[in-house]
Amino acid sequence: MSAVFAADIPYWGQSLLRALGGAVAVLLPAGTIVYVFLFKLMSFMQSRLGPMEAGPYGSMQLFAEVGKWLQKEDLYPDRADRFLFKSAPLVVLLSTFMLVVAVPFGPDAIFTNFDNGVLYVLAVSSISVLGILMAGWASANKYSLLGGLRAAGQLIAYELPMVLAVVGVVIQAGTMNMQTIVVKQNAGSIFGWDGIGNPYILTQFVGFLVFMIAVQAELTQAPFDMPIAESELVAGYMTEYSGFRFLIFFIAEFATAGVFSLLASTMFLGGWGLPWSWFNWGSLDEVHNVMNVVGPLIMVTKMMLVAFIIMWARFSYPRFREDQLQKFAWKFLIPVALGNIAVTSILKVAF
């Protein structure tokens, strides 16, 4: 098994595998989240059955929907800026693909081992803003423009609390390398007790909350969905999109939810690892190779848990108003995150 991830296959083979892995890692979470959460859990929360016809318990529904979308004509408005209009969904999806490469799935199952992975993730996650702004501007639709502008304002405002929330983790781990962050969590101990390692959700609880709220806003999920806001802006920047390009937006939305859940589980929930004290592993090299297979499963489980929280909030909350959202970011989340950083730094120095 380890041969797959070791260096004895040629570089082009590795690249191909990584690219395939990346595509699977993006599309798989998107598919699962759409099916399990959007179609099924949402239905159960709303006392409906959800899709039941396509496949057993409607499990093939997503394929049916994709097939439907692919058949549709690729429309664009007459006055639209055609190049921007057509490329915008791809830019949004691109940011999702670029995010996933920094996520470690196992001791060797990593796409790229960035030394400053956290920085990279935070930087790349804002590319989607560009795509949304492009979509909003290029649609030649006032609703789309309003939606795009709202999205830009919102995503920029919530980038900051997200960065600040992650800074707490970085301080505690002492590194920006995602893999090292996972290692530190699983090898660590809380006040000398290493029974469950040291998942940062316990010590960085405030940071985790701020991070999740910021993620919710980054994903433009309710209660932060005013860029889309069906009842106000029809569908915001997506109003003019149909068929294949809408599908890309749709996939990107849910894939990004999945990827952010992966990031949250990497940085706060111990990532792919199990507490090392259970197996008497001392360092990353001693970790059993089977974790390259078990790790991704653990990651998917954690991703589902985090995605459940995201979707749960999405289905239960009404949406904020634009100004309330900005106030919430600047007057509440950022001070809280800053306070968290201060406390973390003091404790880091003290212990």
Added chain:
Amino acid sequence: MTMIDERRQLSYIAAQAADARVNVELETEGMTLNIGPQHPATHGTLRIIARLDGEQVVWAEPSAGYMHRGYEKLTEVRTFPQVTALVNRIDWLGSFANEVPFILAAEQLMGIEAPPRAQHIRTILFELSRIANVSLFLGDLGVQLGAITPVFMAFRDREYVLNLIEAATGGRFHPNFDRIGGLKDDLPKGWLEDTKASMHKLRTFCDEIEDLLFGNEIFQSRTRGVGIIPKEVALQYGLSGANLRASGVDWDLRRDRSLPMAWDKVDWKVWTHPDGDCFARCWIRLQEVREATKIVDQLCDTVPSGAVMAKVPRIIKVPEGEAWVSTENPLGEMGYYVVSKGDTGPFRVKIRSASFNNISITPWLLKGVLVPDIITILASLYFILGDIDR
């Protein structure tokens, strides 16, 4: 001299014009946003033309008439019993309630009164259509504010009420059940027990909505202090129903106008709210559904026996006269000014529908609010387009 062919010259002129347009646009002169007639928040085809400065509304003007069906003209060529089929369609969510004031006006002109059993059943059905109407409002409110879950609960529980209305009248949306002098039919067997059971479910639904929506901080921050209508303004514009009571006016036609209906035989409460904001209007409606279930419950226990139809001639000719009857419909005060010339049909019917007045306040109310608040305010004023355009 360079030769410019006509095509290039034209494109040059077009580019110059485009630049000039861009320059004009860059002066942030504001943007006109056309909300509707096809828009998810307009319950039909209301169009709102809003002049925006950023996201703030400079002025807004509703433009009705996309669904004008000319009922006032049509009534003049219908007979009295035929009119109920028309007025059913005014507020299509609470159809039965539309029939009642017209029938009462005709009965008042004819000097007859429905038998007590018919009055009771009328009141029950009236309140059921109120529940059917307002429970949809409670669910829709969430959708307007971005919460998608409540609307499914509303549709689920509204189904019980629609089933009841269907069982009694044969029609889910447009019962056309009311007749001059009484009702078309008696109630089916076991209907009263079913109704009471359903009312229990509806009360649970109200509790759920209160938990899920009204207790939510975001909902409160979106609705409290938004779209405040002072009492005097509300009266000047002729707002009625929950919109008026939310501004602190203690006035409910069910209690304050004596009609041959059964509201005075049961114990219920008229709720008012001093704030006059969107939250108050929504909250009043929630309480009204609760009160309506209470009214229905009590009436189901006390339905008198007897006929459901008074003795009326087969071909109804209403004596000459004029009558104004209005009732407290789900949307507010709905009244008919009926003029009869002793003919089989009315000479003139003025339909005073609640939403027409309720929406006429929007130019005043929408000044200076933000775009999301337009939706909140429209949702809380609660209009049905058929009720504006008639």
Added chain:
Amino acid sequence: MPTSELASDHLREALVDRLRSAIGDALVGSHLVAGVDVWVRVRADAWRKAGLALRDQLGMDYFCYLSAIDWMPSPFGRSEDDPTAEATERDDTIRQGYAGGETRFQLLARVVSSSTHVGINIKADVSEDDLTVESWVPVYTGANWHERETWEMFGINFAGHPDLRHMYLPTEFEGFPLRKDFPLLARLVKPWPGIADVEPMPGVSGDDEGGE
């Protein structure tokens, strides 16, 4: 049971008296149905004055509606294919309703007091030579849309209305649909079946049998 409307004859009579003392002989007629409702008719030139008096002196702070009536019998009849109707000569004389009247068009409005819950129907004759009255918008702001509708449907002008334009119909629409001489074309093309159900139900004899 509300007390206001049961024994309110004195109340309504007093309303008419107070209005008369407020606007003098501009009040030209009144009609009272005991315990039900009251109608008054004022001169068209005192329309706004009457509105102000109602609002300020009679405490009628709630504006219910404003509309108009065209009292001319429709020249097209009821366009009914009524087999039972005996062919009568149509009576084209204009007969006004409660509180009398002299003109074909009458304004009709209703205002109510929010404290006593007693309302008053107010009418005014509008002469056909000059279909103009003073607008009520300065008195009751809510009259705005109602006057637009009345202007559109009856062609009655409201002097001093801020924004008199079409409410329902296209701007270029000609004619006033609610006037009786405006044909309801759909009806003229294909008359309504009217009272088709004239045969007595089986087992029921006579025309005056109750029920259906």
